[in-house]
Amino acid sequence: MNRKSRPTVETISLRARVAPSTVSRALKGDRRISERTRANILSIARELGYFPNANARSLVTRRSGLIGFVMGDVNNPIYPEMLEQLVRRTGERGFRLMVLHAGRQPLLESSIQALLQYQMDGCIITSAELTSRAVELCRQHHVPLVTMNRVPRARSCAVSCNNAAGGHLLGEMLVAAGHRRIAIVVGTPNTSTSSDRETGATAALASHGLAPFARLDGHSTYEGGLAAAHELACRPERPDAVYAVNDIMALGVIDGLRRQGLKVPEDISVVGFDDIRAASWLSYNLTTVAQPIGAMAERALDLLEIRMKDPDTPDEEAYIRGELRVRGSARLPPDIDAFLSDLQD
Amino acid sequence: MNRKSRPTVETISLRARVAPSTVSRALKGDRRISERTRANILSIARELGYFPNANARSLVTRRSGLIGFVMGDVNNPIYPEMLEQLVRRTGERGFRLMVLHAGRQPLLESSIQALLQYQMDGCIITSAELTSRAVELCRQHHVPLVTMNRVPRARSCAVSCNNAAGGHLLGEMLVAAGHRRIAIVVGTPNTSTSSDRETGATAALASHGLAPFARLDGHSTYEGGLAAAHELACRPERPDAVYAVNDIMALGVIDGLRRQGLKVPEDISVVGFDDIRAASWLSYNLTTVAQPIGAMAERALDLLEIRMKDPDTPDEEAYIRGELRVRGSARLPPDIDAFLSDLQD
DNA sequence: TTGAAAGCGATACCAA
């Protein structure tokens, strides 16, 4: 008995005295196989510790069960949080997640190619850099693609928080709280995430006859937020509130303002967007809009699976509403309860 | 011309009027192929946009180029940081990383099986839960395995920060700074990471005739650190320093102490271990020992690759020394320069 | 230096 080589369908078929095709069918629960043979085959398989070779299978079925994931900057905790959601949910659906890339640096050509070499059934992208090239390759090779929290210029499916609505909400809240000099710290330029969150807020301000007091680039990093705060704090006239379009920058903003001796929210309000774990840490206690990453991950996989079955399904975009998390980093509107209940409409 | 089906070796062989085997050899740079045919084949391949089918290849070579990764709690940023290192470095070595699991919950049996079904060439584990079962399966099926920052009871390769040495260092530093009532907040019970970091420090204390002032379980989470701090702050006699065996708990400790009105480090020193990004955030400015995750990732892959080539290579463990990062959360020894230069020995 | 052909392990079609 050769213990080195693992059992295959053939091993089982020999033992069970049936054809390999029968084994294959029995193993995947084909209805046409009699209960007897099937039970027999199953027991042999179990006894042998058999499990199918995914490579051989995908060679013939042309479906690998693999989903590629292109991940953004791991220093923004929202991405690891998305990863966790995706890993669990892909597993539940019988797929596996391959991380093709992680970080701010541009996506390598070789990483995109892995997508094709391994015959991935789909791909999810949350990174900003070089997305268009990846989108192009996916289209060309009919690999279903969903961008998460990123609506690319090139067409593809997209799942996103309703960033504009969230930004609007935050803008409204700041105005309702009496703020008039509201600075905005934007993130990675040319990303829909940043611009939607920004325009949502500016629209809210505009509806009250206000314009942003200032607009700074925070590069979607803690350090960028820190630098933006320094700049704002040193101006002759300071803003009375800062809206950073994501939490990681907002934390930097808070720390930067405090270093300049300002109190948050007494001297200046700060709000963010995402609701990463650190937003609820006591040092920050950040008011923010929670990104519904669980629902987003679920929807992303839905969109992918639909297109695996029918590649001709037209692209679609899904926007899922985020939820306001009122904490302590921003002054509250005097009529906060009314304000919040108005949101029900 | 059928644009639906992708080119294969056969497509190329037909065009180049050579045998498929010749194509295969030319593509992988076999020395025996003449420069002429080889150049021809290469140009045709490029023209066709050919790339090999990894599934077909691994079916025959029995090497998939895939490395499985079992990841710990994503809310501890050290794991995403490890992920980033691993993704990049596996890519550079021509491998791909498949995330089998992420989070605190126990590893599913199905995730372990994916390791086998996809014929992974190796596996890296950083999670604590159910590791032993995974180790067992890997051994049984000859899948090289390295645990990162986790030395399991069951035998396998392991790469780790020199946790004992790091703990010792922190203990020495706290004592040198004049602390006498040093509390320790431990992490996930029964993990070598936590216990080594603890015993390293207690040994240092013992060498000065001290014992830990208290020992609390922080569950390796921010919230656990917070709770531990509350408990310590409420005692009739308080510690004058807290050593949390990882940064994420240390941040919780700091926030917890501050909520109780204590100042860090004026009233109480806090040190951690890992040097996650948030450790350097201004609100915390945490003194800690940096885990050399880049070097650890590199070594983990080394160990894996060696065993892919020669499966009989005996297990080994690698301990890489971490580096003290002196910041502002702990009182400094009066002779800090001397203390630091002593570390050179 | 190149070709022919035999697999790798599973699936799926066509028969029976």
Next chain:
DNA sequence: TTGGTATCGCTTTCAA
């Protein structure tokens, strides 16, 4: 309900 067999795309002997 089951069997036989071609096939997926690539690699690898063994010959030439």
